[in-house]
């Protein structure tokens with residue numbers, strides 16, 4: 001473990017809002033957790049667990065709560081069956097490198113989640129998903145340190161209470177667990193084209209009905225490049241707002257008013273496109289001082305200046321939320337987390 005004081009943490013946030021951490025600990029091994037927590041002297045509820053910070057926004061110029069950055073490595077085949085393989089991955093591993101390795105091993109299940117920034121350990125937190133897939137579909141279980149009970153536990157995928165961009169780690173069990181590894185159940189069967197319009201159109205154009213895993217990963221990377229700027233070049237946190245899920249009645253009214261509005265069935269109602277609403281409100285590619293929506297994707301907020309502050313971001317967010325509410329009577333909810 002490595003304790004540091006007064007660390008510049010702008011680079012540990014997709015949005016790169018400037019901030020300094022009073023106490024920053026790099027955690028490299030599971031065994032170090034009890035000692036790290038003891039050294040931090042109780043106040044576990046204040047600790048912030050950090051992966052790569054791609055879904056994290058620093059909410060003030062100084063963060064006084066201790067930050068524990070998870071670096072725990074690991075990639076191990078735990079069990080092999082005739083048509084499946086169980087692979088355990090350390091929470092600190094870079095997620096896209098994991099996807100690349102898994103695809104190169106000829107295993108299907110996470111290829112649609114290619115090129116999503118961040119760590120493996122963060123994927124269950126918001127049930128990371130893209131192109132019709134999410135981590136709940138391949139996660140078998142995970143290992144975590146239970147801060148309340150002060151012991152290591154195994155949590156099954158079922159117990160994670162996964163929802164769209166959510167899990168118990170963002171809800172009832174927020175701040176209780178430090179995820180140390182994830183166990184994925186991967187398939188040896190031939191992959192399917194991800195059930196999503198962009199990927200289907202891609203392979204129709206390519207005239208390929210049965211693409212390989214590598215081809216699917218390549219397609220996803222290519223599609224994403226157009227819509228999502230690289231946070232190390234243009235600071236951003238990916239989708240800034242969740243796609244709202246509205247009651248069927250409200251969705252029907254909206255469809256009548258806006259026949260071209262994209263909508264998708266959801267167990268809790270109808271999912272509508274936040275990006276489409278922002279674009280329809282005339283806010284795609286719009287600059288709000290030092291913050292702007294991305295010209296290729298209205299759902300992404302980018303920082304235009306290295307000195308952009310949290311207030312610039314919040315003001316841009318509020319303007320977008322207000323305009324969408326006025327036009328569609330729908331409340332937009334932020335996806336990244338603000339940490340103060």
Ligand SMILES: Cc1cc2nc3c(=O)[nH]c(=O)nc-3n(C[C@H](O)[C@H](O)[C@H](O)COP(=O)(O)OP(=O)(O)OC[C@H]3O[C@@H](n4cnc5c(N)ncnc54)[C@H](O)[C@@H]3O)c2cc1C
Pocket residue numbers: 014048049050051052053054055056070091116117118119120121122123125126127128129130169177178179180228229230231236237238239337
């Ligand atoms: C360009 C871009 C594209 C993106 N595309 C997508 C996408 O397609 N789909 C999608 O779902 N997300 C997407 N994201 C969001 C982001 O990549 C994911 O949320 C990712 O899982 C965050 O990983 P991280 O390690 O950076 O997490 P962080 O931002 O560090 O943390 C996110 C949350 O997880 C918690 N956490 C992190 N690690 C642990 C751990 N080991 N134990 C317990 N809690 C932990 C943190 O406390 C925090 O609450 C995108 C982001 C960017 C910048």
